[in-house]
Every structure is written in structure tokens, then in C-alpha cells.
Amino acid sequence: MRQSFLSAALLAAVAVNSTATPDQHALNNTPLPDRETQRPNVVFILTDDQDVHLDSLEYMPLLRKHLIEKGTQFTKHYCTTAVCCPSRVTLWTGKAAHNTNVTDVSPPYGGYPKFVSQGLNKNYLPVWLQQAGYNTYYTGKLFNAHTILNYFAPFPGGFTGTEFLLDPHTYDYMNSVFQRNKLPPVSHKGEYSTDVLTKKAYGLLAEAVKADKPFFLTLAPIGPHSNINVKDLLTPPFGGIVFDAPIPAKRHENLFPDVKVPRTANFNPDSPSGANWVRELKQLNETNIEYIDHFYRSRLRALQAVDELVEGVIAKLEDYGILDNTYIVYSSDNGFHIGQHRLQPGKSCGYEEDINVPLIIRGPGISANLTTDVVSTHTDLAPTFFELLGIPLRDDFDGTPIPLTKEAIAQAKNSGTRREHVGVEYWGIAGGEGIYDSGLVGPRNNTYKSIRLYGEGYNLYYSTWCSNEHELYNLDDDPGQLNNLLFEEDGPKPSTKPLTLLGYPVSKIVARLDTLLFLLKSCKGQVCVKPWEKLHPEGDVHTLKDALSSNFDNFYEIEQTRVSFTTCQPGYIISAEGPQFDQDGLIFRDGLSWDQWT
Numbered sequence: 001m002r003q004s005f006l007s008a009a010l011l012a013a014v015a016v017n018s019t020a021t022p023d024q025h026a027l028n029n030t031p032l033p034d035r036e037t038q039r040p041n042v043v044f045i046l047t048d049d050q051d052v053h054l055d056s057l058e059y060m061p062l063l064r065k066h067l068i069e070k071g072t073q074f075t076k077h078y079c080t081t082a083v084c085c086p087s088r089v090t091l092w093t094g095k096a097a098h099n100t101n102v103t104d105v106s107p108p109y110g111g112y113p114k115f116v117s118q119g120l121n122k123n124y125l126p127v128w129l130q131q132a133g134y135n136t137y138y139t140g141k142l143f144n145a146h147t148i149l150n151y152f153a154p155f156p157g158g159f160t161g162t163e164f165l166l167d168p169h170t171y172d173y174m175n176s177v178f179q180r181n182k183l184p185p186v187s188h189k190g191e192y193s194t195d196v197l198t199k200k201a202y203g204l205l206a207e208a209v210k211a212d213k214p215f216f217l218t219l220a221p222i223g224p225h226s227n228i229n230v231k232d233l234l235t236p237p238f239g240g241i242v243f244d245a246p247i248p249a250k251r252h253e254n255l256f257p258d259v260k261v262p263r264t265a266n267f268n269p270d271s272p273s274g275a276n277w278v279r280e281l282k283q284l285n286e287t288n289i290e291y292i293d294h295f296y297r298s299r300l301r302a303l304q305a306v307d308e309l310v311e312g313v314i315a316k317l318e319d320y321g322i323l324d325n326t327y328i329v330y331s332s333d334n335g336f337h338i339g340q341h342r343l344q345p346g347k348s349c350g351y352e353e354d355i356n357v358p359l360i361i362r363g364p365g366i367s368a369n370l371t372t373d374v375v376s377t378h379t380d381l382a383p384t385f386f387e388l389l390g391i392p393l394r395d396d397f398d399g400t401p402i403p404l405t406k407e408a409i410a411q412a413k414n415s416g417t418r419r420e421h422v423g424v425e426y427w428g429i430a431g432g433e434g435i436y437d438s439g440l441v442g443p444r445n446n447t448y449k450s451i452r453l454y455g456e457g458y459n460l461y462y463s464t465w466c467s468n469e470h471e472l473y474n475l476d477d478d479p480g481q482l483n484n485l486l487f488e489e490d491g492p493k494p495s496t497k498p499l500t501l502l503g504y505p506v507s508k509i510v511a512r513l514d515t516l517l518f519l520l521k522s523c524k525g526q527v528c529v530k531p532w533e534k535l536h537p538e539g540d541v542h543t544l545k546d547a548l549s550s551n552f553d554n555f556y557e558i559e560q561t562r563v564s565f566t567t568c569q570p571g572y573i574i575s576a577e578g579p580q581f582d583q584d585g586l587i588f589r590d591g592l593s594w595d596q597w598t
């Protein structure tokens, strides 16, 4: 069993015993529960496509009051695949998409059927929680392609009580279909989806409280995802499905009339930016901008019912007398962009808007009103839940528990082995949303692998596309990721310009980042968490800073092979993905040398 220092710290903070100090109790001004006799509950609120960078959290005052000010906000929390189904499967398994091979929203590469055929329906968080003595409840969207036709083939494993939203009605805000336990689906036409879900949430909570076990309840409303009309989905021609602006509840439809997408430097820039198809986008015209401002307001309005859900659930937990023994965790499957880099509304990119997602945790032992930039990812959520609930960690987790107490966060940051990296991956076609995109633009290869690296003294993003184009941004100088340090007018090659970054030639940094990406793109288990340690078994390298030592110039700049693709594939087809890293022997197979690559 792997147990970190955090576990001990948290257990200490959670346990009530005669020697508990007043300070421990003062953590959140309430008596703390005894984990032995009273195991904590979890309410996990998972929104759909909610951004951090477009300020969505600023428009949720109840979330602020009940979660941000009463809990800890993780500002550098990332998804590892910026689209719903792959990201949700990662979140529910603690495994990166390259280890679940659920890489798309629909078959053959993704969706609920792929989740089932990969054997994951018997081997994911709810199943493990039940094995650990928890009752598990869920309402809302589970995965894409979980439909009114396949919901029983098989039923999702591991749940005590469910009220699932089902396709093709999932994103139709005024025409949803929910399906309870093993009963047939029920239409809620004319009712507002998030309000229906709120009632279901209260019902499941009442069931959970009556039972004699601790519980894990997930609430997964669709807000602020785009609206998709079932009628459009089921009527030919099928190519013209529009992901239109989300629909708010009637009571919120006129809010924020003057609000616009934040006009950051990367909003509809005058010059093209990014790489590959992003770089070919034309600047948006006034009509288009008015539309995406409307789209943006619609998202904020659609989030209001979610905000009310947050307050409602807190009030219920308080009424039941279990608020102080319940962790409330708030996050989103992936982020969202609107107009940045000239993009129509959507996700699937590796840029900060799409991968940086909300994570807020409130509960026993968690500091109130604390914000931290400690790096974490969705692969860490399942391990984090395990640790919160005192369940021994699994060896096949690709993530690690997030430090949750003030002490653990400080320790993680000061240890010299601070986690800096996020491995990001994507396969398939990029689809935009909104009336100016869906179905109108041809398929755009969007297979890429990248690293987000945030550490003491640097703040970087490095990517390799299936076209072998590269990107490198220094987000300290260029938060909008507009200046690609590896862009070459004459083709997809790394830059030969004599650029420096952090006082080093760019090529020196790229050699390290590329090797890191090489490991992360096919890592398993602890190698995903501690890649530098795999590269340097002597234990003298834990960060990019350590790796930049000139002692390792030869190792990184001469000996290692480079990440590359032979073709763009819609799924995880290893033969298209160039040389491979062999975890066991640290062998780089069939590699191009640095010289061949540059």
C-alpha cells in the first residue's frame, strides 16, 4: 500500500481524540469527525466544459461563499485530455487516456461502449468505493454515448442509486431524459435540466442519509455545456447538428446583459497564432463576435442554476447534520475557449483555457479560503478520493493524492521535488461549436501530445502535433500563448533561431521537455507521477531546473530519441506514434536521433 505523508497529516487533522489541540479544531471551527466510527462522505459536483480562464467562477457567488471561502481552491489543476468522455474516464479510473484507451466521445475509440469493452465498467472508482464499504450515488451525465438504447447493456457498475441523464437527450436543456436505477428512462420535456437534476440530487441524498453506510454522491449537471437539440440530432441531414449556446433557466435568462468575453491579448488576435489548423483560422468578424459574446453570457446564465444547486446541497447537508463530516469537491471535465486564437467556441485544444479547470475542495481538515498553485491533474482525483476516505492506494493509478492540508501543500512546495508537470494528450478531429462552426468546416486533425510545466522560475507549454509541428510558449511573458518559440515559416521543424529562454538556448530546454514528453506519452503508474526519477534513477533530478544541469547535456541533447508521429490517427494507434518508451528497461525504440529530427 502506498501512503504518503499527506495521509497521515490528514488523518491527524480529521480524527477526533482527546489529545486534539484547539488549533486542529480551529481549522474550520467545527468539531471534527472520528474517521473510525464516522467515515466521511463525499459530494462531488462535476460540471461540463466549465472554464477557469473565461472567469466563470467570478459569476458564481454561492459557490464562492460556500466552497471557495470555506475550502481550498487549486488554481493549477488540469485535465489531461480536453474533451468530455476521455476526461471523465480518466477521472473515474485515475488513469491517463493512453492507459484506458477511451480517447473519443463515441465508438470506435470512445464513449460508453468503449468504456465497457475496455473492462473498465468493473474496474473504476464507484466499484472500488463500494468494495471499501461506501454507498455510491450518481445523477447527471456519466459518459457520452450512454443512451436510451444501451443504458442496460450493461448497466453502469458500482452504483447504489442512480439517476442518469441519457443520450441523445443529454444536452437538450429543455428536453432531458433521466433513467433511475434499473427502471426505464423518463422524459422531462419542458422542465429545466439542471433543476430536474437538483431534485434528483436531493432525492439521492435523502436515500444516502437513511442508509447505514458512508456515501459518495456525484452530481453531474450539463451546465455550462452547449445546447444540442434532440430534434436536430434525429432529423436528417445529420451532418448539421448545432452545438448552440446553452439555455439558462427562465429566471436567469436576462442576467449579465452587458457582459462580454474577456478581451485578453489572445482574444481574436490580429495575427494568426498556435500551430496546425489553429494557425489557419481567419479573424472573426463583428457578427461572429456578437454571437460569441451572446454564447458567453448564455454560459454564465446556465451556470446560475448550478450555483443554486451548490447552495441547496450545502443547506441539505447542514439540515441532516452531516456537513462537517462531508467533503464537497467541485470540478469540471475540461475547460473551454471562446474566441481565443480566433477559435469558435469549443474545447479539445491544449491551450490553457481548455486544460486548466476548476478544483475546489471543502471538508474536514481542508483549509478555509486558501488558494494554492500546487500542480495537479484529473489523474490525481481518484487517488485523492482514496486518500480522503482512508482507502489504500492502487498501484495502477497514474496519479497521486493531491496535497490538501496547508502543511502538506507547503511541504510539497518546499521539498525540492515539487510536481511541475501535466501530461496532456488528444486524438482525433477538432470540432468547434456554435452556429459558425458545427458541421461547416472540414475535419481537422487534432492529434497531439503536450506538457504543461509550472515550477519555480518557469511556466511553459510544449506540444508536438501529429503533423510534427511543435509549440513552445513561455507563459510568464506570454500568458495568452501567442508567441510560439518553435514556429518556422517554412515548415514543421523546431526553430533554429538563436533564441534563449530562462537564460539557456531554447534547444537545450526543448531537449529536456521532449524527453519528458517521451516518457509521459506512454507512462504507467508512478512513472507518470515521477518521470524525472525514471530518467535519473540515481535520484538527483526532480525538476526541469535539475535536468538543465550541463552534466546532462549529452544525455538529453545527443542520446535521447524524439517524440514524433508518422501519421495523424483518430485514435491511439501505436504504430503511428513513432518511437516508444519501454517502461521496464528505459529503452527508446526505433528512435530518430536529435540530428535527424532537427
Ligand SMILES: *[C@@H]1O[C@H](CO)[C@@H](O)[C@H](O)[C@H]1NC(C)=O
Pocket (backbone or CB within 6 Å): 285, 286, 287, 288, 436
Ligand atoms: C462573418 O463571419 C461569419 C463566419 O465566418 C460568416 O458566416 C458571415 O457571413 C460573416 N459576416 C459578414 C457580415 O461578413
Ligand SMILES: *[C@@H]1O[C@H](CO)[C@@H](O)[C@H](O)[C@H]1NC(C)=O
Pocket (backbone or CB within 6 Å): 069, 369
Ligand atoms: C478570503 O480571503 C480573501 C483574500 O485573502 C479575503 O479578502 C477575504 O476576506 C477572505 N474571506 C473570508 C470569508 O475569510
Ligand SMILES: *[C@@H]1O[C@H](CO)[C@@H](O)[C@H](O)[C@H]1NC(C)=O
Pocket (backbone or CB within 6 Å): 443, 444, 445, 566, 567, 568, 569
Ligand atoms: C489528416 O491526417 C491524415 C493522415 O496523416 C492526412 O492524410 C490528411 O491529409 C490530414 N487532413 C488534414 C485536413 O490535414
Ligand SMILES: *[C@@H]1O[C@H](CO)[C@@H](O)[C@H](O)[C@H]1NC(C)=O
Pocket (backbone or CB within 6 Å): 101, 108, 109, 571, 572, 573, 574
Ligand atoms: C485502442 O483502441 C482502438 C480501437 O479499438 C484500437 O484500434 C487500438 O489498437 C487500441 N490501442 C491500443 C494501444 O491498445
